[in-house]
Amino acid sequence: MAFKIVSPGENDKQFSCWRGIxxxxxxxxxxxxxxxxxxxxxxxxxxxxxxxxxxxxxAMANHLVSVVSGESVVTLTSRLQQMMADxxxxxxxxxxxxxxxxxxxxxxxNLLDKLSEPLEGFHKMNKTLRMLSISTKIESSRLGxxxxxxxxxxxxxxxxSHQVNEKSAAILAHRQLLAxxxxxxxxxxxxxxxxxxxxxxxxxxxxxxxLMELVAVNERCMMFGRTVxxxxxxxxxxxxxxxxxMQMHDMTRQQLEHVVEALERLIGxxxxxxxAAADDHTLRRTIVEAGDVCELQEAQLHFAAxxxxxxxxxxxxxxxxxxxxxxxxxxxxxxxxxADSDGSSFIDVMSQGMTAVTAVLTSCAKADxxxxxxxxxxxxxxxxxxxxxxxxxxxxxxxxLIALNSQIKAALTGTDGAALGVLAEAIKRLSDEAVRQTDAxxxxxxxxxxVTEHLIADSENENDQSGTCIISMQDELAVILSSLAEMDTxxxxxxxALNERVLTLTQDVEQTTSGVDVHERTKxxxxxxxxxxxxxxxxxxxxxxxxxxxxxxxxxxxxxYTMESERHIHEALARKRSGLSAVSIESVAKENSDDSEFGxxxxxx
Amino acid sequence: MAKLIMTAxxxxxxxxxxxxxxxxxxxxxxxxxDGRDALNKLNAQKVDMLLTDLNxxxxxxxxxxxxxxxxxxxxxxxxxxxxxxxxDTRKGxxxxxxxxxxxxxxxxxxxxxxxxxxxxG
Numbered sequence: 001m002a003f004k005i006v007s008p009g010e011n012d013k014q015f016s017c018w019r020g021i022x023x024x025x026x027x028x029x030x031x032x033x034x035x036x037x038x039x040x041x042x043x044x045x046x047x048x049x050x051x052x053x054x055x056x057x058x059a060m061a062n063h064l065v066s067v068v069s070g071e072s073v074v075t076l077t078s079r080l081q082q083m084m085a086d087x088x089x090x091x092x093x094x095x096x097x098x099x100x101x102x103x104x105x106x107x108x109x110n111l112l113d114k115l116s117e118p119l120e121g122f123h124k125m126n127k128t129l130r131m132l133s134i135s136t137k138i139e140s141s142r143l144g145x146x147x148x149x150x151x152x153x154x155x156x157x158x159x160x161s162h163q164v165n166e167k168s169a170a171i172l173a174h175r176q177l178l179a180x181x182x183x184x185x186x187x188x189x190x191x192x193x194x195x196x197x198x199x200x201x202x203x204x205x206x207x208x209x210x211l212m213e214l215v216a217v218n219e220r221c222m223m224f225g226r227t228v229x230x231x232x233x234x235x236x237x238x239x240x241x242x243x244x245x246m247q248m249h250d251m252t253r254q255q256l257e258h259v260v261e262a263l264e265r266l267i268g269x270x271x272x273x274x275x276a277a278a279d280d281h282t283l284r285r286t287i288v289e290a291g292d293v294c295e296l297q298e299a300q301l302h303f304a305a306x307x308x309x310x311x312x313x314x315x316x317x318x319x320x321x322x323x324x325x326x327x328x329x330x331x332x333x334x335x336x337x338x339a340d341s342d343g344s345s346f347i348d349v350m351s352q353g354m355t356a357v358t359a360v361l362t363s364c365a366k367a368d369x370x371x372x373x374x375x376x377x378x379x380x381x382x383x384x385x386x387x388x389x390x391x392x393x394x395x396x397x398x399x400x401l402i403a404l405n406s407q408i409k410a411a412l413t414g415t416d417g418a419a420l421g422v423l424a425e426a427i428k429r430l431s432d433e434a435v436r437q438t439d440a441x442x443x444x445x446x447x448x449x450x451v452t453e454h455l456i457a458d459s460e461n462e463n464d465q466s467g468t469c470i471i472s473m474q475d476e477l478a479v480i481l482s483s484l485a486e487m488d489t490x491x492x493x494x495x496x497a498l499n500e501r502v503l504t505l506t507q508d509v510e511q512t513t514s515g516v517d518v519h520e521r522t523k524x525x526x527x528x529x530x531x532x533x534x535x536x537x538x539x540x541x542x543x544x545x546x547x548x549x550x551x552x553x554x555x556x557x558x559x560x561y562t563m564e565s566e567r568h569i570h571e572a573l574a575r576k577r578s579g580l581s582a583v584s585i586e587s588v589a590k591e592n593s594d595d596s597e598f599g600x601x602x603x604x605x
Numbered sequence: 606m607a608k609l610i611m612t613a614x615x616x617x618x619x620x621x622x623x624x625x626x627x628x629x630x631x632x633x634x635x636x637x638x639d640g641r642d643a644l645n646k647l648n649a650q651k652v653d654m655l656l657t658d659l660n661x662x663x664x665x666x667x668x669x670x671x672x673x674x675x676x677x678x679x680x681x682x683x684x685x686x687x688x689x690x691x692x693d694t695r696k697g698x699x700x701x702x703x704x705x706x707x708x709x710x711x712x713x714x715x716x717x718x719x720x721x722x723x724x725x726g
Contacts, residue, residue: 037617037618041618041621044618044625047625048628048629239714240713243622243625245711246621247619247622247711250689251711562659562660562688562690598716598720599716601708601709602706602707602716602720603706604720604724605706
């Protein structure tokens with residue numbers, strides 16, 4: 001490059017111009033170093049709160065998880081599973097009993113239908129008795145004095161006719177009552193069963209699904225514990241990054257102070273050069289040094305400002321990350337516990353399901369009671385019919401006796417009483433018919449009794465047992481419902497508090513970070529100073545090219561460095577100026593790294 | 606009972622971060638703004654450990670170490686330098702003055718705690 005040393009006056013003007021550039025740059029750097037710490041301290045003062053609140057949120061998430069997956073929930077799940085099995089078994093038994101009862105009632109219904117024939121027989125018998133009574137009266141009248149004994153006989157026959165009519169009517173009425181009772185009960189049982197089929201099926205399905213959800217929640221919660229630990233570790237890492245980056249303010253301040261020291265020294269040398277009206281050599285040396293110093297300080301400042309900018313970005317990013325992670329924990333907590341963001345949960349649905357199950361069980365118990373009452377009523381009615389049959393049997397015996405008396409009287413009357421003998425024969429046949437019909441009714445009743453006897457006994461016995469079983473299940477369900485309600489209340493409370501804390505933490509972090517612009521302001525300041533230094537470098541190099549003796553010329557600066565990065569920057573620039581291959585700061589740093597047990601920045605003596 | 610550790614540094618933000626790290630890990634902290642302030646406090650109060658910066662106004666870290674070792678109350682406590690200085694010569698000076706260890710800033714909290722646990726046994 002051409003030699004461009006100009007006249008002393010021009011040089012003075014140049015040096016003065018550089019001093020005029022450097023002086024405000026120093027002021028800016030001092031401002032950068034001395035007025036920004038408050039903003040770091042402000043962030044630092046909130047860090048403890050953020051960290052503590054993050055830890056609290058993680059603890060709350062863990063607590064919430066333990067609420068829905070703790071030992072009590074495992075026990076509850078197990079009890080619910082057993083309850084479901086018991087309920088299914090109970091409902092199966094109830095259905096089986098109901099089916100058996102219905103089948104029995106249908107058999108009774110069929111047997112009752114068979115009563116029609118003997119009852120019809122009684123009806124005919126009644127008509128015949130009345131006819132015989134009339135015929136006996138007529139014949140008795142014809143015989144006059146001789147047949148006077150037959151009048152009483154006719155009246156007895158008529159009386160028996162009334163009794164048969166009365167008893168058979170009573171049996172018919174009871175049969176009708178029983179038929180209606182059975183028909184109504186069968187209709188009721190079938191309707192109840194149809195309704196219960198839908199209810200029980202839906203309720204058991206829902207409860208089963210909720211039970212599976214509870215089991216799934218348990219499994220998810222067990223895994224979530226690990227997730228919370230991972231997220232908490234990540235939050236700790238983020239806080240650790242913030243702590244490291246917060247120290248960059250102090251480090252940058254020291255670097256800036258070193259830059260200021262170097263520039264102050266340069267400004268002094270530029271002033272001395274003017275005062276001395278220096279010779280060419282001194283002028284050249286001053287110009288080269290101005291270029292070297294400014295180039296080096298430009299590199300140092302560029303690095304320091306970049307470090308500060310990056311550090312602030314890391315601080316802001318990590319603080320926001322802490323808030324984001326806590327939001328994530330809250331969101332994950334809602335997911336794994338099966339709750340909605342409004343605080344409702346599957347526990348609500350489960351409680352409703354359990355309430356429905358209780359209603360179904362109550363309905364089953366009522367159906368059992370109704371069936372038992374019906375069977376009792378059937379038994380009572382059969383007993384009543386049996387009493388009437390007994391009466392008819394007695395009537396049959398009486399008819400038989402009347403027939404015998406008739407035959408004797410007819411025989412005593414002689415040939416004139418032949419007609420009465422025929423009537424006596426007819427009465428005798430009626431007696432036999434009465435026995436046959438009462439045997440038929442008695443046989444049917446015995447059949448009904450045989451069918452219903454064990455069922456009535458079993459029904460009473462089972463009804464007692466199932467009543468106890470239902471009461472036990474209802475008590476158990478009440479306890480479970482109470483536990484679920486407690487769990488739900490606690491879950492809602494913790495979830496609400498968790499969401500509140502996450503929200504306020506997020507807001508506070510946002511409020512803290514949004515107001516931080518120290519990095520942008522210092523970057524703008526640094527850019528201004530860097531532009532000034534770059535201008536001086538360009539002007540100085542235009543006048544006098546860079547020297548290969550850079551390292552030697554600036555050796556004095558090395559004594560002021562405290563940080564490895566400063567030495568590395570100096571070394572990298574010195575290599576460049578010495579014609580050695582250019583190396584990055586990072587590679588120089590790597591050459592000198594010495595890892596220890598605690599990291600490459602720790603030495604224990 | 607929590608161990609008491611003194612942090613001596615002329616940078617308020619560094620003291621703040623050291624105190625934050627120590628308190629989070631269950632230590633009690635006493636702060637000093639420079640070497641002289643630290644020495645005055647150490648002459649009046651027993652601590653379990655000292656973390657000190659090197660370059661401070663009034664009295665630097667080396668002077669502080671020498672002062673502590675020459676005293677009686679905290680003569681044998683572990684002293685770890687916490688500084689931006691990484692020069693081996695300076696480290697040698699620290700060691701010669703009686704420093705137990707040397708940590709170059711910036712430190713990571715877990716790293717600082719690991720060193721403290723190590724030197725406090």
